[in-house]
Amino acid sequence: MIYPEPTNIWESIQYSPMGLSIAESLWAFPMIETVHVMALVTVIGTILVMDLRMLGKASTNQAVTQVSADTLKWTWLGFVVAAITGTLLFISKASSYMINPYFLTKMGLFVVVGLNMLYFHFVTYKTVDQWDSSASPPQAVKTAAIISLLIWIVIVFCGRAIGFTLGIYY
Amino acid sequence: MHLAMRQVPDWGNSCLMFDLIFDFLFSITDWLRTTVLLDFAFWITETSLSLFMVTNFWMVPIAQVFHILAIGAAFGATLMFTLRVHGKAATDLSLEQVAGRYVPWIWYGLLVIVLSGLLMITAEPIRNMVNAVFWIKMLVLLVTVFLSLGFIKSVRTKAAASGAAWAASSGAKTTSILLIVLWLFIMLCGRWIAYVPV
Numbered sequence: 001m002i003y004p005e006p007t008n009i010w011e012s013i014q015y016s017p018m019g020l021s022i023a024e025s026l027w028a029f030p031m032i033e034t035v036h037v038m039a040l041v042t043v044i045g046t047i048l049v050m051d052l053r054m055l056g057k058a059s060t061n062q063a064v065t066q067v068s069a070d071t072l073k074w075t076w077l078g079f080v081v082a083a084i085t086g087t088l089l090f091i092s093k094a095s096s097y098m099i100n101p102y103f104l105t106k107m108g109l110f111v112v113v114g115l116n117m118l119y120f121h122f123v124t125y126k127t128v129d130q131w132d133s134s135a136s137p138p139q140a141v142k143t144a145a146i147i148s149l150l151i152w153i154v155i156v157f158c159g160r161a162i163g164f165t166l167g168i169y170y
Numbered sequence: 171m172h173l174a175m176r177q178v179p180d181w182g183n184s185c186l187m188f189d190l191i192f193d194f195l196f197s198i199t200d201w202l203r204t205t206v207l208l209d210f211a212f213w214i215t216e217t218s219l220s221l222f223m224v225t226n227f228w229m230v231p232i233a234q235v236f237h238i239l240a241i242g243a244a245f246g247a248t249l250m251f252t253l254r255v256h257g258k259a260a261t262d263l264s265l266e267q268v269a270g271r272y273v274p275w276i277w278y279g280l281l282v283i284v285l286s287g288l289l290m291i292t293a294e295p296i297r298n299m300v301n302a303v304f305w306i307k308m309l310v311l312l313v314t315v316f317l318s319l320g321f322i323k324s325v326r327t328k329a330a331a332s333g334a335a336w337a338a339s340s341g342a343k344t345t346s347i348l349l350i351v352l353w354l355f356i357m358l359c360g361r362w363i364a365y366v367p368v
Binding site: 026033038040041045051053056059061066071074153157161164 | 185188231232234235238239242244245249250253260261262263266271285357360361362365
């Protein structure tokens with residue numbers, strides 16, 4: 001196959017041996033995407049459990065720290081696998097992703113959801129002793145859960161939107 | 171523009187295992203094309219719901235978002251229940267309490283999965299119904315639903331009878347892992363419906 005000489009970093013990534021191998025293979029992209037889906041539903045499913053506890057809507061017979069201990073390792077495992085597979089999908093069509101508004105929005109939302117998590121962990125969570133077993137945690141906890149749920153839903157939407165719009169932007 | 175020849179490893183296109191699987195799936199799809207399913211699929215494309223789904227660009231992606239979120243809810247609940255069966259989560263609660271928390275999420279999640287899935291079939295009936303992977307997925311989904319029903323009922327009954335001393339049998343542990351594997355296989359089929367030739 002003949003490919004154009006890369007003119008920027010994204011094209012260099014896309015036309016690298018690994019990028020081309022994934023793009024040219026009949027099964028690599030769908031297979032990586034399948035693992036991406038398996039990982040992301042694990043992230044969504046376990047975050048939903050934690051956020052509903054933070055909202056006081058479910059698992060209220062368990063301490064917040066207990067629900068966190070049960071779910072968080074699975075959330076992180078899922079996230080790491082989704083990030084690795086997502087990166088592999090990205091490098092196969094890097095320049096198309098980099099001009100796709102839904103991809104760029106999705107990356108921006110990861111920053112927002114990460115900041116929300118950091119603020120919750122380092123500020124709000126400091127007082128967890130006071131509301132660990134509370135069936136209805138303080139407003140700051142509920143707000144963090146609402147922000148998390150809403151942004152993750154929009155992230156899923158952006159992920160699907162990318163699949164329907166990749167290649168229509170130039 | 172400069173053009174350059176680039177060396178690309180060709181392992182991607184010459185995977186014998188995938189060739190054999192594709193050939194097998196395609197032979198089933200070829201047979202499906204000779205059945206009444208083809209006429210039925212074409213009939214669906216002319217319904218007003220199908221036309222509504224395909225003429226509005228965002229309907230299919232939005233149906234898929236509901237599908238994925240519901241899979242997250244149901245699979246996450248299945249995962250937490252499985253972890254409790256293995257004594258790896260929520261050990262401060264009885265199995266019955268954990269079942270009460272998560273089992274409704276499995277079934278309501280499944281309801282949303284089925285409804286959003288029906289919308290997706292209506293939008294693209296030929297790609298779905300004249301497709302071997304779709305029917306394999308439906309078959310495995312059916313097995314998973316009935317196995318889940320039986321497994322959850324049996325494990326709840328045994329746990330209730332044994333009280334606080336209850337610990338899952340190795341058979342129950344194996345079945346719970348099998349259910350996770352079946353869910354993952356269903357997701358595999360779900361993604362491949364879009365990629366196998368029809």
